[in-house]
Amino acid sequence: MSRGGWRRRTRRRPYRDSLVGLALLLPCLVVVLLFFAYPLIGVFVRSVSDPAPGISNYVEIFSSRAFRNILRLTVEVSLLTTVGCLVLGFPVAWYITTLEKRRAQLFLVLSTAPLWVAILARLYAWTVILGRRGLINDSLAAMGLVQEPLDLLFNTRAILIGMIHVMLPFMILVLYSSMSGVDESLVESADSLGARPRQTFVRIYLPLISPGLIAGSLLVLIMSMGFFILPAVLGGGGDITIPIYVQTQIRLFKWGIASAMSMILLIVTLALFALLTKVFDPKSVVVGGSRR
Amino acid sequence: MSESTPSTESRSLQPSTGARIEIRGVRHSFGDVLVLDEFDLTVEPGEFLTLLGPSGSGKTTLLRIVGGLTIPDEGSVIVGGVDMTLLPARERGMGFVFQNYALFPHMTVQDNVAFPLQIRGISSDQIDRDVERALELVNLQGLGSRLPRELSGGQQQRVSLARALVFNPTVVLMDEPLGSLDKRLRQYLQNSIRLLQKEIGFTAVYVTHDQEEAFAMSDRIVVMHGGTVRQLGVPETVYRSPTEHFVADFVGDINEIEGVLRESGHGLIIEIAEGNTLVVPPYVSRSLGEGDRVLCGIRPEMVVIQEEPMGSPRLQATVELVSFHGNSYRILSRLRDGRRFIVESSSSLAAPAEGSTVWLHWDEEQTIVLIPPDGQP
Numbered sequence: 017m018s019r020g021g022w023r024r025r026t027r028r029r030p031y032r033d034s035l036v037g038l039a040l041l042l043p044c045l046v047v048v049l050l051f052f053a054y055p056l057i058g059v060f061v062r063s064v065s066d067p068a069p070g071i072s073n074y075v076e077i078f079s080s081r082a083f084r085n086i087l088r089l090t091v092e093v094s095l096l097t098t099v100g101c102l103v104l105g106f107p108v109a110w111y112i113t114t115l116e117k118r119r120a121q122l123f124l125v126l127s128t129a130p131l132w133v134a135i136l137a138r139l140y141a142w143t144v145i146l147g148r149r150g151l152i153n154d155s156l157a158a159m160g161l162v163q164e165p166l167d168l169l170f171n172t173r174a175i176l177i178g179m180i181h182v183m184l185p186f187m188i189l190v191l192y193s194s195m196s197g198v199d200e201s202l203v204e205s206a207d208s209l210g211a212r213p214r215q216t217f218v219r220i221y222l223p224l225i226s227p228g229l230i231a232g233s234l235l236v237l238i239m240s241m242g243f244f245i246l247p248a249v250l251g252g253g254g255d256i257t258i259p260i261y262v263q264t265q266i267r268l269f270k271w272g273i274a275s276a277m278s279m280i281l282l283i284v285t286l287a288l289f290a291l292l293t294k295v296f297d298p299k300s301v302v303v304g305g306s307r308r
Numbered sequence: 309m310s311e312s313t314p315s316t317e318s319r320s321l322q323p324s325t326g327a328r329i330e331i332r333g334v335r336h337s338f339g340d341v342l343v344l345d346e347f348d349l350t351v352e353p354g355e356f357l358t359l360l361g362p363s364g365s366g367k368t369t370l371l372r373i374v375g376g377l378t379i380p381d382e383g384s385v386i387v388g389g390v391d392m393t394l395l396p397a398r399e400r401g402m403g404f405v406f407q408n409y410a411l412f413p414h415m416t417v418q419d420n421v422a423f424p425l426q427i428r429g430i431s432s433d434q435i436d437r438d439v440e441r442a443l444e445l446v447n448l449q450g451l452g453s454r455l456p457r458e459l460s461g462g463q464q465q466r467v468s469l470a471r472a473l474v475f476n477p478t479v480v481l482m483d484e485p486l487g488s489l490d491k492r493l494r495q496y497l498q499n500s501i502r503l504l505q506k507e508i509g510f511t512a513v514y515v516t517h518d519q520e521e522a523f524a525m526s527d528r529i530v531v532m533h534g535g536t537v538r539q540l541g542v543p544e545t546v547y548r549s550p551t552e553h554f555v556a557d558f559v560g561d562i563n564e565i566e567g568v569l570r571e572s573g574h575g576l577i578i579e580i581a582e583g584n585t586l587v588v589p590p591y592v593s594r595s596l597g598e599g600d601r602v603l604c605g606i607r608p609e610m611v612v613i614q615e616e617p618m619g620s621p622r623l624q625a626t627v628e629l630v631s632f633h634g635n636s637y638r639i640l641s642r643l644r645d646g647r648r649f650i651v652e653s654s655s656s657l658a659a660p661a662e663g664s665t666v667w668l669h670w671d672e673e674q675t676i677v678l679i680p681p682d683g684q685p
Contacts (some may be wrong), residue, residue: 208404
């Protein structure tokens, strides 16, 4: 009875439902088309038309040795940032899942607290800490450990430190949400079946949280690839990543080269994304516990 | 058994002798809440023992303590003569079946059941044979390549059972394993589990809040409430001779009638409504005397409905509602003093008409006499 009634009602409504769905999507769709798709097409068109039609911009980029260094540095820093965030974020996220709910909330808020501070303020704070007359060098000198100040700032290492610092909260959030979805009884079940903690971790826990590991890594990787302000401040001009290169080209009004470089960054990012999702297929894994 | 048994025969799931479990003085609390208080219990080898109680009675906590998933605040757990109180679950070698099945969602049925064997470093040939046999035992042959989410609830629980049995544990612990299944499937799996347990011979500790399930499956039942044992005994005894009101009420429907002890020529008798008297069971007369109040419990199916006043004891009642339950009628009636009285009679007998006056008669020997706690009638 009730089932038939339910069916009849849903059968009558799909048209209206899809209209409602479209209405809900529309504002977002307009924004995406207007402020993302349209400019993106514009960038592409410029990359093959400015200053002259053709692929001369791409040819110029690929024939320069500097480009290869820029690309390698960008990918290297992004990958190392991702690994660093995984290594540092994993224990923190796991620790938070072991806490009772209210303490877990508090720790989540604390670990994401850096996000509340404007990024520039945080980066200049790092220059204060890492600089030649900064906190670390002054402390080391005062302890007599170093004669000359160390070069901590304005190099790749400084970019990496800052990058990990900025990206870590995102990694922790994503990892935590996937870890907290793991059914505790699965771990207990492995335990009761005789598995040692390491076996449970490798064979049960890691596969269960792998969607989170992949999502967190992709998030950090993609954000790092396109990060401009951080390498600009902490790299000190010596370490040029793709976004910085794009900006300098724009300053020289070389819009064509800048656009082509942007397209290359987009393609490299997408390729890395595809590679990672291919290697670790998130669909082969189910998050959380069993049915119910 | 015989010498002709091929040597390739699986070692797994052979008849084994279950281990004795001794629980001594176990006490456990969560924060300020005491969930187990000075708990003592011995489970005999090969016995099917059920912990029966309402939620919050401490039954699951006790099971987890036996399984090593919870370490008790005080007391000890001795299994097969070995003190296992502080031993982690993985070293106890017990099968544990969870209410939510706890199947590994990223592994096939085959891999789930093989998991405890792989952990033990058994050769893959042997594992294949053992897993196949275990799946056969729970009637799931051919489903090894499925993922848990592709199975029904009942099938998932059978996989979980196969996984808990495949490594030949001497003790299997089950925490409301059938709690989320529908009634028919539950009855079917109750029988399967019980038959398997009898065949293999492991010691089983089973947790449930369903008294019918406890009756159907167990050698003995422990009725728990407030973290203590309220009654321990075979199902028939728990049902027919509950030692206290909580047990009587928890394990089945019961009609309650107040009675007063009176001195008669031959000793004490119980006087209840309408001039009926009942014999006093020996366990009551020891502690009570003339004028003390008792509670008399009568199970609905013990009562015979008569149209004429015959036999003793008997009570006059008006039939209010008759409901048909397939194999029985449940008859809701009201006594002359206004109390409700439920009768269950076989549906092969004619049901009384609603609104008619009847007499309720039962065998006085079957009356459950309970001593009410102080301050209550």
